[in-house]
Amino acid sequence: MFPREICALRDYLGPEPRGRTLSDVRDKASLTGLSSFGSLAGPVRKMSGRSVLIATSRQLLAALAMIELDGVARRMLLCPPDLEPDRLPVLLDNAEIDTIVTDRPMHGFDTRKYLVVSVGLPAERAAAPSVSEQATEWLMLTSGTSGLPKIVRHTFDGLAGAIIAEGAARHPNATWATFYDIRRYGGLQIFLRAVIGGGSLLLSESGESLAEHVARLRAGGVTHISGTPSHWRKLLMSGAAHGFSPRYVRLSGEIADQAVLDGLAKMFPQASIGHAYASTEAGVGFSVDDGREGFPACLIGQNREGVEMKLVDGSLRIRSLRTARAYVGVAAPPLVDADGFVDTGDMVELRSDRYHFVGRRGGIINIGGLKVHPEEIETTINRHVAVRMSRARARKSPITGSIVVADIVLADGTPADRQETIRSEILAGCKAMLAAHKVPAVIRFVERLDVTAAGKLARADA
Amino acid sequence: MSVRSRIFVAMQQIAKEQKVTLPPLDDELSLHETGFDSLAFAILVARLEDDLGVDPFTISEDGTFPSTIGEFVRAYENVPA
Numbered sequence: 017m018f019p020r021e022i023c024a025l026r027d028y029l030g031p032e033p034r035g036r037t038l039s040d041v042r043d044k045a046s047l048t049g050l051s052s053f054g055s056l057a058g059p060v061r062k063m064s065g066r067s068v069l070i071a072t073s074r075q076l077l078a079a080l081a082m083i084e085l086d087g088v089a090r091r092m093l094l095c096p097p098d099l100e101p102d103r104l105p106v107l108l109d110n111a112e113i114d115t116i117v118t119d120r121p122m123h124g125f126d127t128r129k130y131l132v133v134s135v136g137l138p139a140e141r142a143a144a145p146s147v148s149e150q151a152t153e154w155l156m157l158t159s160g161t162s163g164l165p166k167i168v169r170h171t172f173d174g175l176a177g178a179i180i181a182e183g184a185a186r187h188p189n190a191t192w193a194t195f196y197d198i199r200r201y202g203g204l205q206i207f208l209r210a211v212i213g214g215g216s217l218l219l220s221e222s223g224e225s226l227a228e229h230v231a232r233l234r235a236g237g238v239t240h241i242s243g244t245p246s247h248w249r250k251l252l253m254s255g256a257a258h259g260f261s262p263r264y265v266r267l268s269g270e271i272a273d274q275a276v277l278d279g280l281a282k283m284f285p286q287a288s289i290g291h292a293y294a295s296t297e298a299g300v301g302f303s304v305d306d307g308r309e310g311f312p313a314c315l316i317g318q319n320r321e322g323v324e325m326k327l328v329d330g331s332l333r334i335r336s337l338r339t340a341r342a343y344v345g346v347a348a349p350p351l352v353d354a355d356g357f358v359d360t361g362d363m364v365e366l367r368s369d370r371y372h373f374v375g376r377r378g379g380i381i382n383i384g385g386l387k388v389h390p391e392e393i394e395t396t397i398n399r400h401v402a403v404r405m406s407r408a409r410a411r412k413s414p415i416t417g418s419i420v421v422a423d424i425v426l427a428d429g430t431p432a433d434r435q436e437t438i439r440s441e442i443l444a445g446c447k448a449m450l451a452a453h454k455v456p457a458v459i460r461f462v463e464r465l466d467v468t469a470a471g472k473l474a475r476a477d478a
Numbered sequence: 479m480s481v482r483s484r485i486f487v488a489m490q491q492i493a494k495e496q497k498v499t500l501p502p503l504d505d506e507l508s509l510h511e512t513g514f515d516s517l518a519f520a521i522l523v524a525r526l527e528d529d530l531g532v533d534p535f536t537i538s539e540d541g542t543f544p545s546t547i548g549e550f551v552r553a554y555e556n557v558p559a
Contacts (some may be wrong), residue, residue, distance in 0.1 A: 055536035382517055415520040415543070443495060452496070457521035458528060 019477050024087025024148035024172060026051055028212045029247040038210075039236065040076040040219040045138055047216065053138035057082035057118060058140055059148040063088050066115040068129070069108060071095040073119055073196050075219045077135045080111035081117045082434035086172060087148030089115075093155040093167065094199040097222060098469035111155055111167050117247035150259060155344060156201060158296050159470035167344040168296050168351070175204065177338035178292075178300035179212050181321045187240055187264060190215035194232050195224070195243030197256060198469055202269045206242050224413070227256045233360070234260050239439055242266035244471035245276045246405070252279045253427060261286060266303075268292040270472050271373040274309045275398035281307060283325050299338030301325060309395075310372035312426055326357065332364055344381040350470030365391065373409055379475065381409075384416035386453040394455060396449045400442050407465050407473055425465055435461055479529065481554050488525050493559030494520055512547070532557045 017312065028048050037048035055061060055077070068089045072078045078094065085092050093111045095104075108130075113244050115131040122137040125132050154175060157165035175400025192210040196203030199222065211219035218227065218236040233241065243263045248267060264286045265280055272291035280289050283311075292303035293311070301323055302313050316325050323336040335357040341421070342351050352358050361378060362370040393408035410418040439459050446455040466474035479487070486503055489512070498513040514522070527533040533547045534553040535543060544550040 171495075384520070411524060412536070413520040413524060414533065415516050417524060419524055421522045422525070447495070453517055457524045 022087060022148045022151050024152065025083050025208075025211055026087060026146070026213075027148060029083065036214065037216045037306060038076060038079055038219070039217070040074060041221040041224065041232065043076060044073075044135055045076065045080060046209070050083065050096070050138060051139060052476075054084065054141040055135050055138050056084055057134045057136070058131040060084055060088055063115065064149065065090050066117040066119055067111065067137040068092045069095055069111070069130075070199075071116060071118045071120065072135060075203075077119050077137075077198055079217075079219070079223060080138060081135050082207075083211070084146070085117070086152045086154075087150065087459065089148055089153055090150065090151050091153035091169075093202070094157070096159075096199045096469070097197055099165070106164060106184065107157070107167060127356060153341075156199075156204070156296055156340075159165055159200060159468070161470075166348070168340040169342050169344050170259075170299070170340050174299060174338045174341070176208055177322070177336070177444045178303075179205070179209050187213055187215065190251075190264070191218060191236060191238050191242065193218040193220070193236070193238040193241045194261050195220055195229075195241075195247035196269075196471055197469070201294065202242065202471070204245070205294065205300065207261075209240075219263050226251060230256045230260050230347070233262075233447075237250070238262060240264040240266070242268060244269040245272050245471045246270060247469045247471050248276055248280060249405045250467065252276070252283060253425065255428060263287055265289045266292060268294050269470070270311075271375075273398050275395075276401070277307055277309060293362075294363075295360060297340050298334045298360050299336060299340065301332075301334050301336075301338075301360075310367070310370040312381040313366060313369050313371055316371065322332060324357075324390065327364065328359070330363045331392045332360045332362045334360060347434055348357075359399050379418055381418050383418050383420065383453040386422060386451070388451075388454040390420070393420060393446065393454055393468070394448065397424060397442055397456075400438065401432070402426050405473075407466050407475070409475070411458070416453075417456040420454060421460065421467060423460050423462045425463070426461060482551050484529055485522075485526060485551055485554060487555065488522055489514075492521055492525075495498065497507060503547055505546060505551070507547045508545055510545075526554065531556060 029047055038045045038047055065086055069091055070078050072110055093113060115133060117133050117135050118124050119135050151171060153336050154166050158168060177407055190213060192206050192215055194203050194206040198204050207217060220239055236304040238263055245267050251268045262284060265284055277289060290303050290305040293301040302311060302315055316327060326333050339358045340351055343349055361376055363374045363377055365374045377393035380387045380389055383451040392409035394406045396405055397406040403424055406429050407423045408420055411421045413419045442459060468474050496518050500512060523533055523535060531535055534557050
């Protein structure tokens, strides 16, 4: 019997004549000919079969470590930057981690328990380049805001499934960027797109202002860029996008409503704009490129490129080889239902020939027994031309249990004396589109709305 | 503006939004006769909390809700400062 051919990240880094790079605010690493360089201290051989936590201060170093470890290590757990340190010990035990790759001081880790390996910028390596010897498991953390994050296990083939299905060369010579961190699912997809598709990648930097970030995107010649609708709304309202003209703009991670799609189409008239449905557990479900919110109804019930979707009680379930394989850890719950579908918890509703996302199953607001998803209200509010961003939330009521209130960020330069008119217009718009209980009882204009580290609108009630 | 008039202004605003025709407001009018449904009252209580800084029905211990306009207004007037 022949051994299965193992394809790993490094196998996409050929000796192209063209300079492909991976860069952050400080450094630029060449992706061309990277196989004869090493970023990890010591021979890669010693990482063979190990279970590795990648805990770097910079995304660039995490990317280099992933390239080197994939196909060699048993598994690698990507540690996102915002993980609370006191969560780490339990997660390391659950993931059976024995090795830590980091650029941080080592005293934080028990060196009797873990092999600690430092990672830095690539240096020329004397030993022969390593070959892919096993299908490394990719472990990621879910981005839930409460409780211990779950560890989700993916394969490289699954993570790359959507990219390969589209055709790796669909975006030739692309320089990718993303507002996400690449140690989260949405960002990792862009990292993989850059590596697999033969492009370059410019990484985001936490703490960097939007204006500085966009200046870097411009200077770096970024052609393809992804982020959540919240990321994009922030960019649209910042006025910082001037002079930046990507060819491809991608949204994922939250509901892409018509307002944000239209806003981007106006700001980037020459770009193709797509929104994708993906989650850490369900992988990439599909992407939509027609500029309209929602997705064609025909996607449900069919097997398209190996992805099957069905609805159970209004929530989307997905079965494909791109979904995570399992949750990892002691007493980890099953990831899929009896038929192998991941329950996404994302609720959809059919309107003529398209399904529209209406919100999360767990996020429903109950107003005297009548229910509403906050996202449905936000989508309606966001249609007003003066609105940049909105958040609907429940407020306790002694009469109906809850009522809906909305916090709204107006476009820059909206005169204060227009606020009352705008408030009436928004209320009128909500009344025209929504049932009475869904119309916000109170509208508050705010300076800003928080976005979580994962790029999503922060929904924790104030 | 007195608490009473602020309540009446808020009621008129909500009546306009909800397309409810309010009868003349006086103390004897029962809340039922205002034409407001529970959602309209929930909106009223929330807006008054923002305007007056108090929600007397959430803080009240007996949990009773007034039945006339007069009782409703007094609930706001009688909140200890």
